[in-house]
Amino acid sequence: MIENRNIAMQGDDVAENVRKAFEMNRPPILSIRDLTVSFLNNETWTPVVRDISFDVGRKETVAVVGESGSGKSVTAMSVMRLLPAETSRVQGSIMLDGRSLTQMSDEEIRDIRGNEVAMIFQEASLNPVYTIGFQLVETLVRHRRMMRNAALAESVRLLEKVRIPAARTRLNDYPHQLSGGMRQRVAIAMALACQPKLLIADEPTTALDVTIQAQIIELIKHIQQEDDMSVLFITHDMGVVAEVSDRTVVMYKGDMIEAGPTEQIFHHSSRPYTRALLTSIPQLGSMTGKSEPEPFPVVDHTTGEVTPPDPADRSVVPAPDPMLRVSDLTVRFDIRGGLFGGVTGRVHAVEDVSFDLFRGETLSIVGESGCGKSTTARAIMGLVKPKSGQIRLDGGELGELSAEMKVAMRRKMQMVFQDPFASLNPRMVVGDAIAEPIARFTDLSARGVADRVAELLELVGLAPDMARRFPHQFSGGQRQRICIARALALNPQLIVADEAVSALDASVKAQVVNLLLDLQQRLGLAYLFISHDMAVVERISHRVAVMYLGEIVEIGPREAIFENPQHPYTRTLLSAVPVADPSRRHMNRGLDETEIKSPLRSVDYVPPRLPIREVAPGHFVRQVS
Amino acid sequence: MLVSLLRRLIQATFVLVAMTVIVFLGVNVIGNPVDILISPQADQAERTRLIAEFGLDQPVWIQYFEFVKGALQGDLGTSYVFNEPALKIILQHLPATLELAVAATLMSVAIGIPLGLYAGLRPKSLPTRIIMAGSILGFSLPTFWVGMLLILCFAVYLGWFPSSGRGDTVTVFGIPWSFLTLDGLQHMLLPAFNLALFKTSLILRLTRAGVQEVMPQDYIRLARAKGLSNRRIVAVHVLKNVLIPVVTVVGLEFGSIIAFSVVTEKIFAWPGMGKLIIDSINVLDRPVMVAYLMIIVVLFILINLVVDVLYTILDPRIRLNAGRGR
Numbered sequence: 001m002i003e004n005r006n007i008a009m010q011g012d013d014v015a016e017n018v019r020k021a022f023e024m025n026r027p028p029i030l031s032i033r034d035l036t037v038s039f040l041n042n043e044t045w046t047p048v049v050r051d052i053s054f055d056v057g058r059k060e061t062v063a064v065v066g067e068s069g070s071g072k073s074v075t076a077m078s079v080m081r082l083l084p085a086e087t088s089r090v091q092g093s094i095m096l097d098g099r100s101l102t103q104m105s106d107e108e109i110r111d112i113r114g115n116e117v118a119m120i121f122q123e124a125s126l127n128p129v130y131t132i133g134f135q136l137v138e139t140l141v142r143h144r145r146m147m148r149n150a151a152l153a154e155s156v157r158l159l160e161k162v163r164i165p166a167a168r169t170r171l172n173d174y175p176h177q178l179s180g181g182m183r184q185r186v187a188i189a190m191a192l193a194c195q196p197k198l199l200i201a202d203e204p205t206t207a208l209d210v211t212i213q214a215q216i217i218e219l220i221k222h223i224q225q226e227d228d229m230s231v232l233f234i235t236h237d238m239g240v241v242a243e244v245s246d247r248t249v250v251m252y253k254g255d256m257i258e259a260g261p262t263e264q265i266f267h268h269s270s271r272p273y274t275r276a277l278l279t280s281i282p283q284l285g286s287m288t289g290k291s292e293p294e295p296f297p298v299v300d301h302t303t304g305e306v307t308p309p310d311p312a313d314r315s316v317v318p319a320p321d322p323m324l325r326v327s328d329l330t331v332r333f334d335i336r337g338g339l340f341g342g343v344t345g346r347v348h349a350v351e352d353v354s355f356d357l358f359r360g361e362t363l364s365i366v367g368e369s370g371c372g373k374s375t376t377a378r379a380i381m382g383l384v385k386p387k388s389g390q391i392r393l394d395g396g397e398l399g400e401l402s403a404e405m406k407v408a409m410r411r412k413m414q415m416v417f418q419d420p421f422a423s424l425n426p427r428m429v430v431g432d433a434i435a436e437p438i439a440r441f442t443d444l445s446a447r448g449v450a451d452r453v454a455e456l457l458e459l460v461g462l463a464p465d466m467a468r469r470f471p472h473q474f475s476g477g478q479r480q481r482i483c484i485a486r487a488l489a490l491n492p493q494l495i496v497a498d499e500a501v502s503a504l505d506a507s508v509k510a511q512v513v514n515l516l517l518d519l520q521q522r523l524g525l526a527y528l529f530i531s532h533d534m535a536v537v538e539r540i541s542h543r544v545a546v547m548y549l550g551e552i553v554e555i556g557p558r559e560a561i562f563e564n565p566q567h568p569y570t571r572t573l574l575s576a577v578p579v580a581d582p583s584r585r586h587m588n589r590g591l592d593e594t595e596i597k598s599p600l601r602s603v604d605y606v607p608p609r610l611p612i613r614e615v616a617p618g619h620f621v622r623q624v625s
Numbered sequence: 626m627l628v629s630l631l632r633r634l635i636q637a638t639f640v641l642v643a644m645t646v647i648v649f650l651g652v653n654v655i656g657n658p659v660d661i662l663i664s665p666q667a668d669q670a671e672r673t674r675l676i677a678e679f680g681l682d683q684p685v686w687i688q689y690f691e692f693v694k695g696a697l698q699g700d701l702g703t704s705y706v707f708n709e710p711a712l713k714i715i716l717q718h719l720p721a722t723l724e725l726a727v728a729a730t731l732m733s734v735a736i737g738i739p740l741g742l743y744a745g746l747r748p749k750s751l752p753t754r755i756i757m758a759g760s761i762l763g764f765s766l767p768t769f770w771v772g773m774l775l776i777l778c779f780a781v782y783l784g785w786f787p788s789s790g791r792g793d794t795v796t797v798f799g800i801p802w803s804f805l806t807l808d809g810l811q812h813m814l815l816p817a818f819n820l821a822l823f824k825t826s827l828i829l830r831l832t833r834a835g836v837q838e839v840m841p842q843d844y845i846r847l848a849r850a851k852g853l854s855n856r857r858i859v860a861v862h863v864l865k866n867v868l869i870p871v872v873t874v875v876g877l878e879f880g881s882i883i884a885f886s887v888v889t890e891k892i893f894a895w896p897g898m899g900k901l902i903i904d905s906i907n908v909l910d911r912p913v914m915v916a917y918l919m920i921i922v923v924l925f926i927l928i929n930l931v932v933d934v935l936y937t938i939l940d941p942r943i944r945l946n947a948g949r950g951r
Contacts, residue, residue: 062843080849080850082846110852110853111852112852113849113850113851113852113855114850114851114852115852116851118851119847119850120847121843121846121847121850122843124848125843125844125847127844127847127848127862127866128844128866128940128941129869129941129942130861130862130865131863131941138851139851139852142852143852155788172939174942176941176942187847190847190851204744242630300821325650494862585725609858
């Protein structure tokens with residue numbers, strides 16, 4: 001498969017491909033052969049990566065893709081020899097430009113690190129207690145033996161190279177003073193300090209918002225061309241793979257499933273696992289022309305057999321009154337400061353938000369960090385106190401109910417959170433976690449509670465005898481199923497899912513989405529689905545609301561939002577989503593450093609109430625200021 | 626920064642006022658000094674005269690306001706026993722305690738941090754196991770017993786160090802200090818070590834936990850990926866992050882050494898505040914007790930302030946002027 005280096009010619013960039021073909025004939029910059037990595041676990045060596053072989057050519061981008069536990073990061077770390085020597089063993093050969101990295105002394109490999117091979121990690125990888133300038137200068141002094149002043153000047157140049165505005169003033173900033181995207185730019189600047197031959201990017205965009213992710217990917221591509229650098233890109237996101245890579249290595253549970261040109265992997269893969277991975281990833285645009293939600297097709301990892309989605313009718317039964325009606329909801333947080341703790345600013349988290357949600361319907365709220373989508377969910381659940389507005393559930397106004405009635409109303413709505421591990425008590429067996437609300441709010445006997453727990457576990461696709469296990473004995477997907485079972489314990493009518501599938505691997509994400517759709521159909525649940533993942537939202541929703549800076553800028557039927565977006569922000573959001581189509585790779589979006597705006601305002605700020613107009617039945621758009 | 630320091634000062638004033646009330650009432654509850662101070666042979670006229678002289682014939686709240694009035698003028702009352710201003714007596718004994726506390730703190734930091742770093746970096750090596758086992762001893766052995774063993778070993782059998790007293794002192798700014806003479810240092814070593822033992826174990830374990838928390842962080846991986854040497858990673862990238870919690874504990878422990886060095890001072894006959902306060906409680910010398918407690922409160926407030934300032938230097942994420950009710 002490594003031999004397979006034929007390049008798909010495309011009319012408009014023949015010259016580019018000729019240049020690449022020329023580069024391909026030179027020996028690869030990085031060559032990995034029969035790499036096996038073992039970790040010491042309870043006194044035995046367990047292989048976590050087995051017999052991996054691939055090359056990274058000059059000026060080429062190779063993506064290593066796989067789900068968590070596939071060994072993709074371990075592969076990257078072993079190239080840099082960053083794995084702890086006492087508990088890990090690396091076998092096979094890793095050659096950089098003809099020199100063996102595995103045979104080098106510690107001193108020699110340190111001269112390579114950050115110099116010939118540089119690495120970037122997920123966003124929070126800068127030391128929080130040192131300034132940006134300090135950390136940049138450090139690398140320059142280490143490898144390029146620069147004097148402090150020269151290094152500072154060079155740092156400014158590097159920051160400008162990664163398009164950080166006002167680079168000079170940023171040198172004295174600490175990492176927390178920068179946004180996530182800007183921090184990642186700094187890390188890239190640091191990696192570029194010594195003009196490395198190879199850049200290893202380990203999930204560099206995973207923690208970023210989608211528009212920022214698009215910026216960073218574009219920046220890496222741009223710099224790669226500028227500096228003639230090779231890139232080894234580690235990711236779990238097939239969309240990102242299609243955007244960046246020339247060739248792709250697919251890994252699964254420590255084995256290399258296949259390697260080859262990205263186009264071939266995407267369109268002509270023979271391997272069942274690759275096809276399963278490709279089918280299970282939510283792809284934006286795969287629902288075009290359909291108005292109802294649809295589960296993901298299920299692909300068997302070993303046989304490659306595809307089970308098409310259950311073609312049930314998922315339309316919402318029309319009802320005269322909505323189950324949940326939110327009107328003019330506003331949540332603001334005061335920022336206090338000064339000698340007497342006066343209000344110095346205000347976060348306008350949620351501003352004048354109104355929507356209806358009907359029985360059996362899924363309304364998704366999408367937007368980027370700080371847009372107020374989670375605060376809206378928390379306000380509905382009564383976890384934050386709104387400043388004004390009404391929340392009516394089944395006709396009852398939550399703000400006016402007695403404490404007792406409120407508890408009864410709360411039973412009708414339950415929440416599922418993003419991190420399934422953090423939202424389960426690690427010292428409580430899952431059966432008890434699910435039983436807790438049942439025992440508290442119903443008159444069932446101990447026997448009855450146990451039966452109900454078993455029933456719930458079966459409902460979410462787990463075995464009833466798993467009730468006696470602790471959360472750490474489950475995988476991420478199973479834990480999220482347990483959280484869903486717990487949310488269902490009191491037969492709620494509304495489930496508020498706050499990024500409930502965002503932390504899960506692609507194939508697991510597909511399974512949980514399918515479970516949610518299945519439960520909706522069986523139990524007639526309404527979902528308020530909070531997510532930043534446009535592709536999942538496209539699968540699961542009947543209607544979609546787009547939030548920006550605390551306001552709903554566009555709301556309407558899913559089909560209308562995705563196929564006929566009206567508000568400029570909706571369009572930006574949709575175009576930033578990486579598309580799993582390698583043929584679009586050479587499209588250049590242009591470099592951009594727009595930051596996500598903050599909803600923090602001065603005390604006397606009065607939000608403009610821009611009018612909303614109805615462009616089509618049920619499709620509302622806020623006027624652009 | 627200035628605003629928050631000012632706010633701190635206002636908070637400190639409230640704490641001080643609250644403490645005067647608690648201390649004054651508390652001290653008034655335990656026993657009547659008249660019974661101890663006045664000879665049983667004294668007749669009733671003599672008793673009444675003395676009670677009036679101490680001001681004990683007045684209701685408690687008038688006594689309190691008299692005390693506050695004096696305190697505002699720098700007068701914390703006059704000792705019943707020494708017949709001298711209580712503040713003066715305390716301040717005479719303070720330097721001895723202070724230098725012992727500083728020595729013990731320096732010792733615990735100098736031993737605890739390097740050992741903690743080592744233990745955190747090589748969690749499975751033999752020296753680490755010995756260090757960790759030793760730290761359990763440091764935690765659990767009672768101070769008075771260790772103190773007596775130290776005297777037995779190093780003073781009685783080996784004769785390396787003296788067993789009691791401050792030794793030669795040098796007077797600077799009218800205050801006698803032991804740490805400026807060799808003899809004084811020799812006298813200080815054993816009691817300081819005795820006090821430092823517990824703190825060393827604490828700092829050691831805290832540093833080790835800190836190292837184990839910091840080492841798997843992405844920024845340490847990034848530092849390694851930059852090609853930095855191990856020494857630089859530990860000394861620059863790990864240490865500063867580890868020091869953040871350590872500084873808090875060192876500060877609080879410094880306060881507690883000053884306040885609770887009683888046992889060690891008693892064993893090594895170190896003429897510090899601890900010994901003074903025990904003696905004063907025995908004879909119910911109220912003004913000295915009150916003055917002592919007030920001094921300790923002020924010291925704690927000062928130490929906390931220093932810790933807060935150090936904090937902002939170490940951790941840029943914490944800014945005193947950020948407000949938020951800090």
